[in-house]
Amino acid sequence: MPLVVQKFGGTSVADADKILSAARRAIRAHREGKQVIVVVSARGHTTDELIGLAREITERPPAREMDMLLATGEQVSVALMAMAIQGLGVPAISFTGAQIGIVTDSFHTKARIRNISTERIQQALDDGQVVIVAGFQGVDEHYNITTLGRGGSDTTAVALAAVLGADACEIYTDVDGVYTTDPRIVAEARKIDRISYDEMLELASLGAGVMHSRSVEFAKKFGVPIHVRSSFADAEGTWIVAEEDARLLGASVTGAALAKDEARVTVLGVPDRPGVVHALFRRIAEKNIVVDMIVQNVATRGRTEVSFTVSGGDLAETLMVAEHAAREIGAGGVTHDPEVAKVSVVGLGMRVHTGVAQAMFEALGGAGVNIQMITTSEIKISVLVDRSSAADALRAVHRAFELERPRLDDRREFAPPRRRPADRNPLAGPEAGSLVGGLGGMEDLVVSGVELDEHQARVTLLNVPDRPGYASKAFRSIAEAGVNVDMIVQNVRTTEGDTRLSITVPREDADRAASAASAAVGDPGDVLVEPGMAKLSVVGIGMRTHTGVATRMFGALADAGINIALINTSEVRVNVLTDLDRGREGLDALGRAFDLDRARPAAGAPRT
Structure with missing residues (x-):
């Protein structure tokens, strides 16, 4: 029945x-x-x-x-x-x-x-x-x-x-x-x-x-x-x-969203060595604080900045924990901004469509909205903006992707999905009660695998002007050069007063991306290229609501003595960039940490 x-x-x-x-x-x-x-x-x-x-x-x-x-x-x-x-x-x-x-x-x-x-x-x-x-x-x-x-x-x-x-x-x-x-x-x-x-x-x-x-x-x-x-x-x-x-x-885009109740915390002058990021986020996870965006950009002179967002209601407790952790790891201090909001676009089509990031950044620049932070996944791009401009930002990106127009598939007849057969659903059938008990916890984190991509290069734009429209200018130039971008990471303004924007691209496209970025920046000295990087990813269900996922990942890499060069996160995956010659070792360490035998090479990079 x-x-x-x-x-x-x-x-x-x-x-x-x-x-x-x-x-x-x-x-x-x-x-x-x-x-x-x-x-x-x-x-x-x-x-x-x-x-x-x-x-x-x-x-x-x-x-x-x-x-x-x-x-x-x-x-x-x-x-x-x-x-x-x-x-x-x-x-x-x-x-x-x-x-x-x-x-x-x-x-x-x-x-x-x-x-x-x-x-x-x-x-x-x-x-x-x-x-x-x-x-x-x-x-x-x-x-x-x-x-x-x-x-x-x-x-x-x-x-x-x-x-x-x-x-x-x-x-x-x-x-x-x-x-x-x-x-x-x-x-x-x-x-x-x-x-x-x-x-x-x-x-x-x-x-x-x-x-x-x-x-x-x-x-x-x-x-x-x-x-x-x-x-x-x-x-x-x-x-x-x-x-x-x-x-x-x-x-390419299915929907856009605005998270208003966001607060940004930045740990300044973080020592660029293995284990430091893990020490920071372990303390936060111990307090069961859910962290959303995590951004770590390229280090200069042995120091980097790590920024992350939390719910506004968790800000006071987070600051206490972060300040204590900053003293422990020898960081330069902690700053925060309680008046920020996150605007995002989401869509499975990002996997196969190019130019999504460019279109989003151009829409924001055209609306006069300044971008403070950027993080991406294969189906999402999120930016942190001043809360006072959040509604304008949301309207701008919704209009840019014409989301008010019906999609082609909306006009097709859709038969509701049918119940999965018992042989595919471990919880169907008369033994369900005992099966669920045997699974441990129904809401336990499910990590489906860890991945390694050894074909990445990192291109970093230094001294990025902190004003609307700059990101769109850079990405237009890179797109015109025919380069597909994978990870995009922009952190807040550093202690030296500049902003850094990093992207990862296929290794064979690194020089082309750097030339295009130089044309956008106007000074080749402001573009750094690291042609050999490895991207490690943990993929699963519950990545955000289980607070210890990133911490366990960072801890496994720290125990292996592997330094993290770049971080970005999403609801279904956490990505880090490491040295190429440590990629395989990192993959094995993550497989052990999450008790997996499904560690595998990564699929093709998303096209943003």
Whole structure:
């Protein structure tokens, strides 16, 4: 019998009428012959009200007791939803996370799911009942109530869809799908019919508020199709699916995103020797602080700058940790900027289309937006800008890539993806409960491999003017020379007052790229070329939300005595540049660090 998981957010169950409307959706699916699981969030602003209530008692409520308090919001919702469905003549039963055996770790307010017992929920489904489950919560091995943090109800829904082999997980919300960007900022934003897991992971981490990264990680890991839909209309929403199901045609960029709540931290004068970067990020990871952009550029006179971004709410704690670490490693100091924002473009088409970086930088230069930092992946380009110019930057790049225009594939008929067969999905079938327990933790990091590319050269532009339009000028010249660029890294202004922009290109194109860059700079002495470099990459799911990934990577290279010359990061990979003669050794070290036998040469470089 087909199985569907439906998740309703707080705005979708905010009052009695909305609860009844959600109940009718569940009943409709039930009467179509489907087994139905409904996951609900706390109603409306309940969670905020509960947090406010705790603050009335104490400014620093204990995390364990906060979980006890916050979990009550979903318990109210599940009971009301069960009453609504029963009142409409369909059998239903409600469960808390503990009652159906959602077992988590013990990290209160930010717990991760370890395993789910399926027996009780499967029995209720087999009895013909609609099952309503409280999102956002579980219990640890000591039976303490835990909550899953931001996006927790989405995570619960996708996890249940995974463990029970559901045909789809429907996420009902107050918007009718995933848009090319935030329609509150860009009126011309267009709804996307379908998007790949990797693109959605990047957009979710970049500030697209419809889905949270953790739930998309779950979906990709276990092959769960997600359908984001409106609670208030029956129109098709957006399908989040595997790359082969997305069937993208033509477009280089799928969407653009703006992350406003960013803060930049720069550690100045970092000694350029093995192990120093690891020492810095180990301290940050120990505090469970999620780091986003990490940029380390080329060193001069034995020193370099390392910049990274964190959520604005984590800035105060991050500064304390970074300043302590800077003293330990002998760095020159720490600066920060709490008024920055990150603007990004994302698209699978970047793998095969050239000129994306040039078009983005020209759009920003034309809008008078100055770029502070740049980092890239094979399907994403992110820039850090002043927060006051962020909205203008987003509109400029959305317009530059004509994202308001329907794509060719949007006009094709799209059959929703079907449930994966049990032999492809390790969580499908009657043994699911025991299988999940055997996997250790459902939300554990999955590193799919480490890669080595021995065909890279680095070209660095020194003394880059810190003003709008310069990056676009440089990249136009490089593109006109017919050079494809892989990594792009620009750090903030150095202690000496200049900015450095580094790129990696195929080794055979290094001289051509350097000549083109010299023409753009106007002074050949401002361009450095290192013709023999190796790029090492760690690739997987959960790279950003698991804070220790970069730290483990840096630590493995430090233990091998391998120095890191360049860093850039994304949602699905961390890249570093090292000396060419240490590349193979680094690959072996990373394979051991992540317990992999799948270390492999890298595929062709993306074309930015």
